[in-house]
Amino acid sequence: MxxxxxxxxxxxxxxxxxxxxxxxxxxxxxxxxxxxxxxxxxxxxxxxxxxxxxxxxxxxxxxxxxxxxxxxxSGKQALFEAVFERVEGDASRAIQKALKGKKDPWEKAIAGLRAFLEVVQEARYRRIVIQEGPSVLGYERYREQEERSTFANVLDIVSSVLEAGEWDLDKDLQQTFARIFFGAMSSAGESVSSAPDPVQAAANVEIAIGFILEGFRVLAETGVELPVVDALAEEPVEE
Amino acid sequence: MxxxxxxxxxxxxxxxxxxxxxxxxxxxxxxxxxxxxxxxxxxxxxxxxxxxxxxxxxxxxxxxxxxxxxxxxSGKQALFEAVFERVEGDASRAIQKALKGKKDPWEKAIAGLRAFLEVVQEARYRRIVIQEGPSVLGYERYREQEERSTFANVLDIVSSVLEAGEWDLDKDLQQTFARIFFGAMSSAGESVSSAPDPVQAAANVEIAIGFILEGFRVLAETGVELPVVDALAEEPVEE
DNA sequence: CGCGAGTACGTACCCACGGTATGCAGCCAT
DNA sequence: ATGGCTGCATACCGTGGGTACGTACTCGCG
Known part of the structure; x- marks a missing residue:
């Protein structure tokens, strides 16, 4: 202007x-x-x-x-998509770089988490990928794009963690876990960047996700089976 | 039409x-x-x-x-906001209704989870609240709206669970946990509704979140302290 | 070197759509 | 009864995405 x-x-x-x-x-x-x-x-x-x-x-x-x-x-949306792919690609590469060489699943998970929290500090990632991506591209297309980049990273990490636990889950359930963590981190990332003290907020997210991972590790050690939902809710599933 | x-x-x-x-x-x-x-x-x-x-x-x-x-x-956006508030309000009330009378935190959590998975099956909730809400209203305004309704429910549940674990976390950390779960469920909800078999997908989400909650419960029983991140990542935080 | 073809733009225009200014018919208090 | 105010309708405007078409420049080929 x-x-x-x-x-x-x-x-x-x-x-x-x-x-x-x-x-x-x-x-x-x-x-x-x-x-x-x-x-x-x-x-x-x-x-x-x-x-x-x-x-x-x-x-x-x-x-x-x-x-x-x-x-x-071909139009405005196609231009947006080009921008989206670039931002998304940069993010994915940054995370992959952080994962480089990590063998222990838990270590890998924490490294990935930290890398993602870095990425999500970028205004362009939040705005273009998280905030406007689903709306502008439509959810289907948004998902296709994510599936090939950042979400793939998350899926990789989650799979490692789950395999370490020696629960052999089908692919669907692994995907579900990955979706959950991806959504969790996206949402957390947004709140981190809009917090009065982003550094403190990022630390909190690390603690929270770390805590969840710790839960996984304890469950893995004690050999808890999946699924466990019925044990939590005694009453039948009334529809 | x-x-x-x-x-x-x-x-x-x-x-x-x-x-x-x-x-x-x-x-x-x-x-x-x-x-x-x-x-x-x-x-x-x-x-x-x-x-x-x-x-x-x-x-x-x-x-x-x-x-x-x-x-x-006052304009198109204001009209959207009116629609948003209605959909969001309906969702919040539906969840609150499901929580009615539940005292045990874990039971309450599962009930809330199931109610949310019902809500997220509605196309209007996915489209208007999850998909386009952040983009159309802007993240700040979107967050304000959520904070007074569905997110409040999630925060309520999460707080109950955390208190049951007898970790006394500050408000910020409780908010962080709530954000994480809220994001996880939103994302999971989207994938549920677009899955070939939504019922099966919803069941998977229940299993996954239930598993995370199970982790919380075990950690509560064994008296694990927060934070636990440092224990996972031995190496110093290099930036 | 000349030359036809195709690329990489520029120019001019269309029209859908959000927003505004203004008019006007009822209803409601006095 | 009547003035004023609410609850709309009508007419209009500017912006902005998209399109049709023109054109200069380049590149390959003889």
């Missing part, structure tokens, strides 16, 4: 992004234009949200026109 | 909603108009989502005009 540019026809005069080696000049310019669009869109979506960000503002920021945008993307 | 009406000027000829006793005719009509708007909006938002639902469609469905809508609500 403040750094508005009057004429977009100077596109060739200004350098945009880093040239990609091994591609033709044409392809380089094309790629950098696309990158610029995603860059600007990421920033604006993060700051103002999806609905409040107009395509005009985005193309102005990237110093191109709508023609360029619609050449690279 | 299918029951569309051509002219909205017949508003006085058709009965709208139930007359409210103890109010003037004017007030009755006004209230029923407002109700009709919320009714139609709830349906359309649930079916097509917030963004894809136009005000024109809503007012056509309620057989009024935009003038009426803007008389009762």
């Amino acid at each position: 403040s750094k508005g540019v009057s004429k977009p026809s100077v596109s060739k005069l200004v350098p945009r992004g880093v040239p990609v080696p091994g591609a033709s000049r044409r392809q380089q310019y094309s790629a950098s234009t696309k990158r610029a669009l995603v860059d600007v869109a990421e920033q604006l979506f993060t700051d103002n949200g999806y609905a409040a960000t107009s395509l005009d503002t985005i193309v102005a920021g990237a110093r191109v026109t709508k023609g360029a945008l619609y050449h690279h993307f | 299918s029951k569309g009406v051509s002219k909205p000027s017949v508003s006085k000829l058709v009965p709208r909603g139930v007359p409210v006793p103890g109010a003037s005719r004017r007030q009755q009509y006004s209230a029923s108009t407002k109700r009709a708007l919320v009714d139609v909006a709830e349906q359309l938002f649930t079916d097509n989502g917030y963004a894809a639902t136009s005000l024109d469609t809503i007012v056509a469905g309620a057989r009024v005009t935009k003038g009426a809508l803007y008389h009762h609500f």
Whole structure:
């Protein structure tokens, strides 16, 4: 807004992004234009949200026109999806990096938890992935995307922990556990970042999840079987 | 859509909603108009989502005009918020009803869990509260609303369980636990409803959460202290 | 080197949709 | 009875997503 540019026809005069080696000049310019669009869109979506960000503002920021945008993307939602994939991919890679080399499941779980709590401090992750992802992409599509990245990490960790407990659960139940932890951490992450003292809040989340994991470990040691729900609720399941 | 009406000027000829006793005719009509708007909006938002639902469609469905809508609500978002509050309120009341009379914390927790799993089967709750709530209202406002209803229920249950364990946690940590469970259940609920076999999926969620609660109970019995994170991760917190 | 084809945009335009300004018919208190 | 206020309806506007089309530049090929 403040750094508005009057004429977009100077596109060739200004350098945009880093040239990609091994591609033709044409392809380089094309790629950098696309990158610029995603860059600007990421920033604006993060700051103002999806609905409040107009395509005009985005193309102005990237110093191109709508023609360029619609050449690279089928529409606003597709652009959002590109941004989503980038943010989601970065997050997933950061978590995987933190998991590197960890063998002990519990250690791995704590490392993953900490990495996720770092990721969720990023405004772009909260806004684009957690907050607006399900709404803009629709839940189905949102889920497909997650399944291939961050959720996969969580599933990996959860599976390790469950296997360490030597309960042999079917895939469905593992997925369920992973969903639960993923949802828990997303929700916790949001509250962490909006807390007056995020560091303290993150510490609390670590304690809470750690406590749950400790419960798992004790159950594993004492050889408690699954399922255990009936033992908790004596009365029959009245529908 | 299918029951569309051509002219909205017949508003006085058709009965709208139930007359409210103890109010003037004017007030009755006004209230029923407002109700009709919320009714139609709830349906359309649930079916097509917030963004894809136009005000024109809503007012056509309620057989009024935009003038009426803007008389009762300050805009589209305010209308959504009215729908949100209703859905959220219904959900909260349903859960509270299920909790009625339960004294044992673990029993109470399972009852609450089951009630929530019922609630989350409703398409309107998933779409309006879980999926689009955070995006449309903004996270801050979404949280304020939740805090007064369903989340309050979760916090109540979680507090009971934690007190039964005789860990005396500060309010912040109780809130953190509640957030975690709330997020876990929301996420689980979404996956339940989109699963090929929702009944089986709901059963899985019950097993999983029940298992976590079982962990809590065992930890309570063996007198494990909080926090326990350091015991899990030997290495120092390197940032 | 010339040249046709296709890419990577730019320009101009459409129209759906949220929001506003204003008019007006009843109802209700005085 | 009547003035005023509530509860709408009508008409209009601006923004913004999307589209149709034009065009310059590049690249491969003879």
